[in-house]
Amino acid sequence: MRSEPLLEATGIHKSFAGVRALRGVSFELRSGEVHALIGENGAGKSTLIKVITGAVTPDAGTLRVEGAEVEHNNPALARSLGIAAIYQQPALFPHLTVAENIALALETGSRWRRVDWRTRNSRAKELIARAGSTIAPDRLVSTLSMPEQQIVEIARAIGADAKIVIMDEPTASLTETEVASLFQVIAGLKKAGVGIIYISHRLEEIASIADRITVLRDGESIGTCEARNVSREQLIAMMVGREVAAVFPKREVTLGPVALELRGLSSREAGIRDVSLSVRAGEILGIAGLVGSGRTQLAETVFGLTPAEHGEIVIGGQPAQIESPAAAIGQGIGYVPEDRRRNGVVLDMAIAANVTLADLRQVSSGGLIDRGEESELAGRYVTQLRVKTPGVDIEAGALSGGNQQKVALARWLAINPKVLILDEPTQGVDVGSKSEIHGIMMDLAEKGLAIVMISSELPEVLGMSDRIIVMHAGRVAGELSREEATQEKILTLALGHAA
Amino acid sequence: MRRRYGRELSVAVSIALLALFLAFTVPGYFSAENLSDMFLANMPVLLIALGMNMVILTGQIDISVGSLFAICGILAGAFAKMGMPVLVAGLGAVVAGALMGAINGALVAWMRIPSIVVTLATMVALRDGLRWATQGAWVSGLPDGFQWLGLAQDSYPYLMAAAAILFTAGISWGLMNLRAGRAVYATGSNAEAARLAGIDANGVTFSVFVITGILTGIAAVLNSVRFNQIPANAGLGMEMKVIAAVVVGGTAITGGSGSTAGTVLGVILLGAIAPALTFLGVSAYWERALQGAIILAAIVIEVLRQRGEKRVALARVTVE
Numbered sequence: 001m002r003s004e005p006l007l008e009a010t011g012i013h014k015s016f017a018g019v020r021a022l023r024g025v026s027f028e029l030r031s032g033e034v035h036a037l038i039g040e041n042g043a044g045k046s047t048l049i050k051v052i053t054g055a056v057t058p059d060a061g062t063l064r065v066e067g068a069e070v071e072h073n074n075p076a077l078a079r080s081l082g083i084a085a086i087y088q089q090p091a092l093f094p095h096l097t098v099a100e101n102i103a104l105a106l107e108t109g110s111r112w113r114r115v116d117w118r119t120r121n122s123r124a125k126e127l128i129a130r131a132g133s134t135i136a137p138d139r140l141v142s143t144l145s146m147p148e149q150q151i152v153e154i155a156r157a158i159g160a161d162a163k164i165v166i167m168d169e170p171t172a173s174l175t176e177t178e179v180a181s182l183f184q185v186i187a188g189l190k191k192a193g194v195g196i197i198y199i200s201h202r203l204e205e206i207a208s209i210a211d212r213i214t215v216l217r218d219g220e221s222i223g224t225c226e227a228r229n230v231s232r233e234q235l236i237a238m239m240v241g242r243e244v245a246a247v248f249p250k251r252e253v254t255l256g257p258v259a260l261e262l263r264g265l266s267s268r269e270a271g272i273r274d275v276s277l278s279v280r281a282g283e284i285l286g287i288a289g290l291v292g293s294g295r296t297q298l299a300e301t302v303f304g305l306t307p308a309e310h311g312e313i314v315i316g317g318q319p320a321q322i323e324s325p326a327a328a329i330g331q332g333i334g335y336v337p338e339d340r341r342r343n344g345v346v347l348d349m350a351i352a353a354n355v356t357l358a359d360l361r362q363v364s365s366g367g368l369i370d371r372g373e374e375s376e377l378a379g380r381y382v383t384q385l386r387v388k389t390p391g392v393d394i395e396a397g398a399l400s401g402g403n404q405q406k407v408a409l410a411r412w413l414a415i416n417p418k419v420l421i422l423d424e425p426t427q428g429v430d431v432g433s434k435s436e437i438h439g440i441m442m443d444l445a446e447k448g449l450a451i452v453m454i455s456s457e458l459p460e461v462l463g464m465s466d467r468i469i470v471m472h473a474g475r476v477a478g479e480l481s482r483e484e485a486t487q488e489k490i491l492t493l494a495l496g497h498a499a
Numbered sequence: 500m501r502r503r504y505g506r507e508l509s510v511a512v513s514i515a516l517l518a519l520f521l522a523f524t525v526p527g528y529f530s531a532e533n534l535s536d537m538f539l540a541n542m543p544v545l546l547i548a549l550g551m552n553m554v555i556l557t558g559q560i561d562i563s564v565g566s567l568f569a570i571c572g573i574l575a576g577a578f579a580k581m582g583m584p585v586l587v588a589g590l591g592a593v594v595a596g597a598l599m600g601a602i603n604g605a606l607v608a609w610m611r612i613p614s615i616v617v618t619l620a621t622m623v624a625l626r627d628g629l630r631w632a633t634q635g636a637w638v639s640g641l642p643d644g645f646q647w648l649g650l651a652q653d654s655y656p657y658l659m660a661a662a663a664i665l666f667t668a669g670i671s672w673g674l675m676n677l678r679a680g681r682a683v684y685a686t687g688s689n690a691e692a693a694r695l696a697g698i699d700a701n702g703v704t705f706s707v708f709v710i711t712g713i714l715t716g717i718a719a720v721l722n723s724v725r726f727n728q729i730p731a732n733a734g735l736g737m738e739m740k741v742i743a744a745v746v747v748g749g750t751a752i753t754g755g756s757g758s759t760a761g762t763v764l765g766v767i768l769l770g771a772i773a774p775a776l777t778f779l780g781v782s783a784y785w786e787r788a789l790q791g792a793i794i795l796a797a798i799v800i801e802v803l804r805q806r807g808e809k810r811v812a813l814a815r816v817t818v819e
Contacts, residue, residue, distance in 0.1 A: 305695070326697040337695055346689040348755045357685055358696040360678045367677050411696065 004067045006031045006195040007052070007083075007164050012061035014047055021047040022058070023219045029164060029195040034186060036198045036206045036227070039216035039239055040430035045199055048216070049166055052197075053085050054078035065164070084162035088169040088428075090149035094142035098152055099124035101141055106159045127155035132185045147178040154185060165189060166197045171205060172428065175290035175456070176491060183209055201431070203232050204459060215239055239431055248463030249439045251446070255466075256281030258317070259450035260333070260419045262302065265311035270297035272474045274311070279419065279450045284441065286465030287454045288490050294474035295454045296338060299421045303335040304328040316418065329358055334412030336405075338423040338454075344408035347397030351389060352378035354396045354407050359415040381410035385440060402433030409440065420444065421452045426460065438464060458487045472496045505804065506749030510764040517771060525778040533774065535656050539725060541770035542659050543568065543718035545763065547737065548744045549670050550711030552762040555745050556674075557687040557707050558754025559607060559614035563599070564715050564741060566625035568734030571596045571719035573629065576638035576729040579645045585724075588645075593716035599625065600712020604705035622738070629731060639728035648724050659721065666714070671759035683707065688755030736787075743790055744769050747797040769793065 007029040014022040022044045029035050037045050050056035051063065054073040063070045065081045092101050102124045103115075124137035131154040141149060150170060157165050167186075171179045186196060186209060200206055206213060207227060215222040215238040222238050261278040272294045279285040289295045301308050304322040313320050315331050322328045328335070337343040345354050355378040356363050363374040378392040385406040389399060396407050405425070412420055425441070426434040441464065445451055455461050461468055468480045470493035478493040521528045547564050554561045571592040578588035599621070606617045647655045674680035685693040686703040694700045723729045748765030750757025772793075773786045 303695075324697070324699070325695055326699065329697040335695065343691050343695055346685055346692050346755075348688045349684065353681065353685075357681070357693070357698070360681060364678055367679065369676050369678060369681065371676075 005029060005064075006066060008064040008067075009048070009052065010062050010064075012048065012051055012063070013059045014051065014056060015059060021219050022051070024061070025216065025219065025221045027214055027221065028224075029197060031163070031193045031195050032190050033211040034190060034196045034198050034209055036200065036210035036213045037216065038200070038203070038206065038213060038235065040432055043216040043239070044219040045216055046168075047219075049085065049168065049197070049199070052078065052164075052166065053083055079160070082161060082163035083166070084157035084160055084164070085166040085168065086150065086153045086157060086170060088172050090146070090153050092141045092149055092152060095140065097138050097140055098128070098135055098144070099137035101152055102127060102137075102156050102159060105156045123159070124155070127159045128152070130158050130188070131155040132181055132188070147174050147182075150174075150182070151185075158189075162194065164195050164197070166199075168199045169201065169428070170198075171200060171202065175292070176458075176494070177290065179205065201428070201434075202457065203235055206235075207232065236431060248460075249435065249442050250463060251442055253282040253442075253445050253466075255283050256448055259315070260302075260452070261312075261314040263312040263314065265298075265301060265308050265313065267297075267301050267306055267308045267310075269309075270294070270301045270306040270474075272298050272301060275471075275474075275476055276311075277469050277476060277479075279452055281418070281448045281450050282445050283466045284445055284451045284453055284464055286461040286468040287452060287471060288456075288458065288461045288468055289471035289477070289494050291456065293471040293494065295471050296423055297474070298471070299335060299337075299423055299452070299454060302328070303333060303421065329415055332416070332418035334358070334415055334417035334420045336408050336412055336420070336422045336425060338427065345396045345404050345411075348395060350393045351382065351387070351396050351399075351407055352392040355381055355392070355410045355414050358411050362414065377414060378410070381413055384413075385410055386436065402429045402436075405429055405433070405437065406440075409437070413444070417449065419450045419452065421454070423454045424456065425453060426455075426457070458490060461485075461490065462487065470494050506801070507758065507761045507764055509800070510748060510761065510768055514764065514768050514771065517768070517775065521775055521778070525775075528775065528778050537770060537774055538663075539656060539659060541766060542663055543722045544737070544740050544744060544770065545663055545766045546666060546714045546718040546721075547711070548741045548748075548762050548766050549666060549759065550707070550714040551741045552745045552748070552750055552757060552759060553670075553674070553683055553707040554614075554711050555687075555742075555750050555752060556683050556754055556757055557704055558690070559704060559707070560742070560752075561600075561603060561614065561618045561708060561711055562738040562742070563603060563618040563622040563625060564711065565734035565737035566622045566629070567596055567599050567712060567715045568719045568722075568737050569730075569732065570599070570625055570629050571716040572723040572729050572733050573633060573638055573731060575720045575723050576641055576645070579642055580638070580640070582642075585642075585644050585648055589648075589720040592720050593713055596712040596714075596716025596719070597709055598712070600709040600715070601705070603712070604708030607708065608701040608704040633731040635731050637728045637730050641727060641729070646724055646727055655725075662717075662721070667759060667763055674759055679703075684755060686754075739787075739790070740769065743794050746794055749797075749801065751801070752798070 005028045009025065009027045012022050012025045025044060025048055027048065037048070039045050047056060051058050054075045054077055057073070063073060070077070070081065099121045103120050121137045128135050128137070128151060131151050133151040135144065135148055135151060141152065144152065170182060174182060189196060198206070198210060210227040212224055213227050213230060213235065214224040215235065217239060257280060258278050259281045263276050265275045266273050275298055277285070287295050297306065300306050302313060302322065304324045304327050307323045313322055320331050322331060346357065352375050356374050360369060363370050363377055375392050382389060382392055387403050387406045389403065396404060399407065426437050429437065441451060453464060462485055466482050468485050468490065470477045470480065470490055472494055473496065477496065480489055527533065547568070551561060551564065574595050575588050575592035578591045579585055583591065603618055603621055606612050607614045650658060674683060682693065682698045682703050685696065685698055686700045690700045744765035745762050746752060747768060748757065748761030750761060769790060772789060776786055777783060
């Protein structure tokens with residue numbers, strides 16, 4: 001006795017300007033299940049979502065909701081059919097309150113009606129409670145954290161009586177505890193019979209939340225399987241179309257002298273207290289911790305963005321004064337920040353100019369830039385990092401995410417750094433580029449670079465690090481060697497308990 | 500900054516078409532006298548536009564240049580009447596321009612006040628401060644050596660031409676080839692990324708306002724020596740002309756992309772149109788309306804062109 005599927009897409013085709021994004025994809029969602037949709041970047045996940053939400057009209061194929069064919073789908077129709085999407089970057093109005101944001105999507109009636117604020121606020125409060133939170137309805141959305149904004153989005157979907165909820169990378173900016181509370185909300189939605197399409201790059205997470213998994217590759221559905229019957233390796237193999245031998249290309253490296261040492265570093269402004277650590281040449285030091293534990297702030301302090309008030313930064317055995325990024329660069333420290341679009345690459349500038357931006361001195365004399373030398377230098381790194389581009393004079397904005405991340409990395413390799421700080425180096429990067437970036441990190445370590453890697457992805461921290469520092473509330477909560485580190489130990493420290 | 504001259508070319512073609520049209524309809528337009536007049540009248544616009552181009556490249560705007568222009572002109576005259584040699588008086592006015600630019604720049608760069616707000620305030624404050632100080636009276640009775648900088652009237656345009664070429668070429672070359680120039684583009688394109696790359700983005704922002712102040716000072720001095728008295732209401736609407744020239748020349752109003760050559764062509768196009776109207780017997784009242792229309796057209800063309808270009812760039816990468 002199988003009930004009618006909640007949503008059924010069959011033989012969906014879609015091409016954009018000759019590029020075939022979807023070639024006959026089929027997908028089915030039952031009521032009360034979490035159905036994960038995975039695949040590398042460009043596999044067609046977002047296009048499929050856009051077809052379902054009506055943002056894009058397919059060239060061929062049919063879409064059925066509860067057995068009824070949906071013709072001429074559009075965003076308004078999809079919404080009236082009970083389809084709601086929650087994107088990675090919440091689409092809320094920052095200058096309006098939580099209650100207003102929720103009301104905008106839900107309240108109907110004349111544009112000129114009088115607003116009943118009391119009802120509006122109590123309704124918002126109730127929906128937020130059902131989404132598992134206690135955010136005050138009168139708070140401005142701009143004062144909410146990313147996870148809180150997601151809660152508001154979920155509350156909105158609940159309020160709209162959505163039967164089909166699409167979550168696109170909902171955990172990308174969440175800490176482990178926030179993920180846990182999100183999963184509780186998802187469990188509640190399932191119980192209410194909602195079908196959830198769940199998109200994520202984090203396979204561990206999918207294993208724990210999904211009932212079924214559909215893998216897309218190059219616009220085709222490769223297969224759908226029961227989540228409990230499939231291993232991580234099998235999934236990766238399905239996604240990339242080849243068996244991946246070792247997920248992390250970790251190799252033994254002979255360690256050199258201490259390259260960077262922090263002694264009792266504190267900064268009130270950055271919120272870090274008494275941090276001491278060291279990293280040796282050739283070593284990869286992983287920094288784990290919840291979001292807000294001061295990992296990024298520590299990196300920013302070392303890099304001179306929020307100079308330390310107390311403590312010492314010792315580079316290659318010499319105490320260093322680092323009060324600006326320029327000073328840090330002068331000391332041979334490179335920093336690839338989180339969120340490369342905002343802080344990393346300069347999108348309107350050519351790849352060559354991006355690569356040389358942090359150390360123009362190298363390709364200039366007396367303030368004068370030698371363009372030939374610049375292109376040559378950039379060309380070398382483009383080749384070394386295998387950036388997919390027709391040339392170094394292309395604007396960085398025209399590249400894909402993985403390739404932009406490589407350009408950001410190239411900028412810091414170009415300064416010949418001694419220490420490289422990588423903040424979430426593979427966030428939002430597809431599986432193929434991810435292992436390529438891990439490979440590059442290993443190559444660099446072998447060349448004697450000291451690498452500090454901040455990451456929220458525990459398997460990455462465990463897989464790539466020689467040693468792991470766990471931070472909690474701006475302090476070092478503990479240090480684990482590669483051998484003794486486990487996900488449980490890291491989490492225990494990150495939550496502020498002694499190991 | 501990939502070299503693309505598409506925009507510069509389309510402005511140049513517009514100028515050529517306008518010239519061709521005028522050559523047939525109003526030959527008098529190309530008399531040496533008229534050309535020289537037009538050049539001298541637009542020289543201040545050009546100098547200020549060179550600075551404004553840099554301000555806009557960093558993603559800011561300066562609408563106080565008209566008021567700065569008036570104050571610097573009056574100061575040059577006042578200093579000269581105090582008995583200073585003409586060059587010293589001029590230099591004093593330029594320093595005053597730099598100081599006023601520095602006030603703008605400091606408020607924008609370090610106090611983080613939006614530049615449109617800061618310069619709107621200084622525009623009004625400086626303009627009305629000047630009105631109060633001078634009571635609207637023009638500076639006249641200037642010393643003999645002041646007019647034409649003490650040069651003969653016919654050699655003065657040559658000096659101006661030399662100065663125009665020198666400033667334009669120097670700034671253009673610097674923006675393209677100096678590290679400081681690259682810092683201007685990087686700051687305007689993505690200030691946070693520039694800061695993380697070790698560039699002192701606040702310093703860059705401050706500097707472009709100071710440079711604009713200096714260029715405005717020079718423009719005011721060079722303009723005030725053309726007449727035997729200096730008006731207290733000079734430079735009204737100057738900011739409009741200058742910003743228009745920069746935008747028509749293809750500099751993105753959001754910062755990060757544009758060229759000096761484009762700005763020069765923008766000044767020429769807008770500067771050539773106004774007198775052309777007079778020659779064609781069209782009322783001068785149409786000038787501002789036409790200027791506005793040209794700016795709108797330029798922005799619309801720019802947006803359309805950028806869209807097309809992005810598509811081409813993406814297609815190229817995908818093909819690889």
